[in-house]
Amino acid sequence: MKKIIVANWKMNPATLQSAKRLFDSIKKATKNLKNVEVVICPPFVYLSNVKCPYTAEPSGLRQMSNVKLGSQDCFWENSLKNRGAFTGEISALMLKNLGCQYVILGHSERRQYINETDEMISKKVEAVLKNDLRAILCIGETKKERETGQTKKVLKTQLKKCLKKIIGLPARFLANLIVVYEPVWAISPNGPCSVAEALEGILFIKKNIVQIFGQKIGKKIPIIYGGSINSQNAYEFLKEKEINGVLVGAASLNPDEFISIANQA
Ligand code: 13P
DSSP, X not given: OOEEEEEEOOSOOSSHXXXXXXXXXXXXXXXXXXXXXXXXEOOGGGGGGSOOOEEEETTEEEEOSSEEEEESOOOSSOTTGGGGOOTTOOOHHHHHHHTOOEEEESOHHHHHHXXXXXXXXXXXXHHHHHTTOEEEEXXXXXXXXXXXXXXXXXXXHHHHHHTGGGTXXXXXXXXXXXXXXXXXXXXXXXXXXXXXXXHHHHHHHHHHHHHHHOHHHHTTSOEEEESSOOTTTHXXXXXXXXXXXXXXXXXXXXXXXXXXXXXXX
16 A cells, blocks of 8 residues: 655645645655655645646546645535535535545544634535545544543544444445544644554554444455654654554655655655
8 A cells, every 4th residue: 555645734835826836845755656646735824836747637636646636625515506505614516626626534633723613624524535535534632631531432433423424335436535633632742642552542543443334345445644744754754554554744844854755755
């Protein structure tokens, strides 16, 4: 399985010029890497201004290089429903028509600041998969939940609720699911989590995914790790066979850092 290296720029950078510069440096340095899928997720406003070579196919736009475009969220309704009367929202279809192939969903910062619930996230996962995009679903426990011994219960509940609406979808849709184990307490500047702790969470998620979708589909769903990954610690995580990639926040804003991480995969 190719390692998946995702850059989540969050609400950065502040100008289009900086976004283009950052995107181009990462693309140039990583486009020919083998065995790695690099996904860059800029804020919505920059998506149509950064360039990934793509071809138009009946199922949507397909980028040709190893570098793919992703967004950090989307709405659950389609643009055509209710004449698109969902002010301020962006649909999966719009993203697809722009050349996006990936969508991060359920990030803990959205759960924390926007009050996104597992139920909302489940609808978003369904919308993304039904549009033939890849959903990067984030789950993870808070510091308090970990300290009170609730980690496994939290992960199990988040998986069950966030995946509720896609149970029973044909395998070709489910093949586009990626799950991120991102313990909230391990996100910079607080992290990192140890490799052993990341592995424990990832193996638990893998076990649950197989229970939900069965061996055949479940075994193929990549589970990646997120939280304080940088060029110094990336290899420790990426060398583990069971860690199928990393979701990188702060370090993805520094091209040298992110390129180094991708090269270690
Ligand atoms: P950091 O890599 O800055 O810890 O962020 C992790 C994250 O939230 C990625 O989505």
